[in-house]
Amino acid sequence: xxxxxxxxxxxxxxxxxxxxxxxxxxxxxxxxxxxxxxxxxxxxxxxxxxxxxxxxxxxxxxxxxxxxxxxxxxxxxxxxxxxxxxxxxxxxxxxxxxxxxxxxxxxxxxxxxxxxxxxxxxxxxxxxxxxxxxxxxxxxxxxxxxxxxxxxxxxxxxxxxxxxxxxxxxxxxxxxxxxxxxxxxxxxxxxxxxxxxxxxxxxxxxxxxxxxxxxxxxxxxxxxxxxxxxxxxxxxxxxxxxxxxxxxxxxx
Numbered sequence: 001x002x003x004x005x006x007x008x009x010x011x012x013x014x015x016x017x018x019x020x021x022x023x024x025x026x027x028x029x030x031x032x033x034x035x036x037x038x039x040x041x042x043x044x045x046x047x048x049x050x051x052x053x054x055x056x057x058x059x060x061x062x063x064x065x066x067x068x069x070x071x072x073x074x075x076x077x078x079x080x081x082x083x084x085x086x087x088x089x090x091x092x093x094x095x096x097x098x099x100x101x102x103x104x105x106x107x108x109x110x111x112x113x114x115x116x117x118x119x120x121x122x123x124x125x126x127x128x129x130x131x132x133x134x135x136x137x138x139x140x141x142x143x144x145x146x147x148x149x150x151x152x153x154x155x156x157x158x159x160x161x162x163x164x165x166x167x168x169x170x171x172x173x174x175x176x177x178x179x180x181x182x183x184x185x186x187x188x189x190x191x192x193x194x195x196x197x198x199x200x201x202x203x204x205x206x207x208x209x210x211x212x213x214x215x216x217x218x219x220x221x222x223x224x225x226x227x228x229x230x231x232x233x234x235x236x237x238x239x240x241x242x243x244x245x246x247x248x249x250x251x252x
Contacts, residue, residue, distance in 0.1 A: 004106070006176060006192040006205075007238065010246035014239050017214040020055040023235050023251045034064035034209040039222070039235060043251070050235045050251055052222065062211035062222065065127040073119055075153040075163055090122055091115055093186050094145055099177070102191045108173050113147050120146040120172070129210045131178075131240045132189065134217025141179040141186060144204035148172025148196065171195075174202035190244055203227045208235075221245070 010018075027048040030040030037052030037060040052060050071086040072078060078085075093099070095115040103109045122145040128137040150170040153163045175193040179186040196202050206224040213220045218240050225234040237249040 004192065006194070007236075007245045007247045008241075010239055010241055010248060014214075014241050014246065015248065017216065018220065018237070018239060018248045021060075021213055021237060021249060022053055022055070023237060023249055024051050024053055025049070025251060026051055034222070035062050036060065037062055037209075037222075039208060039224075041235065041251075052237065060211060060213060062209040063128070064209050065125060065207045068123045068125045068206060071122040071124065073153065086119060086122060090124075090143075091119060093143075093179075094119070094122070094147075094175075098188050099175075099191065102188075103173075103175075103193060106193055108175075108193045108195060110171055112149055112171055113173070115147055118147050118149045118172075120148045122146075123204055123206075125207055127207065127210065129221070130212070130217060130219045136217075137219070138180055142176070142205075142207055143179065144174070144176045146172060146174045146196070146202070174204070176205060192244075203234075220248070 025041070025043050025048055027043070027046045030047050031038045031049040031051075032040035039050045041048060041050045043050070052062075054060070070080065070083050071090055072083050074085050076083065076085075100109075122143055125142040127140060127142070129140050130137045131140070132138070148170065150165065150172060152165075173193055173195050175191065177188045177192070178190040179188050181187070194202060203225050206226055207221055208224055209222040210219040212218065220240070221238040223236045223238055225236055227234065235251040236247055238245045239248050240246070
């Protein structure tokens with residue numbers, strides 16, 4: 001049984017309501033104005049602007065989403081000064097009951113993998129968006145994370161880390177979830193996960209902006225699909241339907 005797709009196809013009705021919207025690439029000096037649908041990108045080695053445009057000449061009204069925060073294990077060398085050591089709260093969330101049950105249901109559970117010992121990375125964003133109730137934006141956390149045992153870290157009596165590669169059948173999975181807070185605790189309302197065929201090569205989704213483009217009260221999302229930390233842009237326009245994201249348009 002294959003895990004459910006991370007992003008599904010839209011219904012004919014939703015596709016028709018958003019048909020007028022396209023994402024075009026314009027080479028040249030990059031313009032970065034997410035609120036207007038302009039995103040500075042690199043496309044096949046060329047700098048330029050990915051622009052959300054409408055065939056009816058209307059201008060999109062979007063709300064930019066702040067960049068992600070990258071959380072790494074304590075033993076990570078943190079070559080990026082913006083990286084942060086993963087918190088106990090994030091670890092507790094990722095090993096929580098709701099996520100554990102989901103992974104078991106998706107057949108992505110393995111006794112070799114443990115969040116406490118095999119956490120690799122978490123990419124976290126916060127933003128307001130209307131997805132579940134028309135016209136009602138709620139504060140949402142988007143978290144992409146990976147658990148894998150391709151590296152084994154041990155600490156000696158001097159509190160120093162030693163890291164070695166695991167060449168004996170390494171396993172790993174990548175997950176993505178959307179969360180809201182209930183009584184001060186993050187709870188998922190959408191989850192997706194997949195086994196990594198090659199550990200660390202699964203894409204993650206960086207949400208750039210949100211806005212209601214078809215007037216139905218549910219926001220669409222402009223998302224950058226990033227493959228294996230690649231720098232090339234793969235922008236997508238997502239809708240939301242039946243409790244999950246659906247792909248409306250992609251940057252050609």
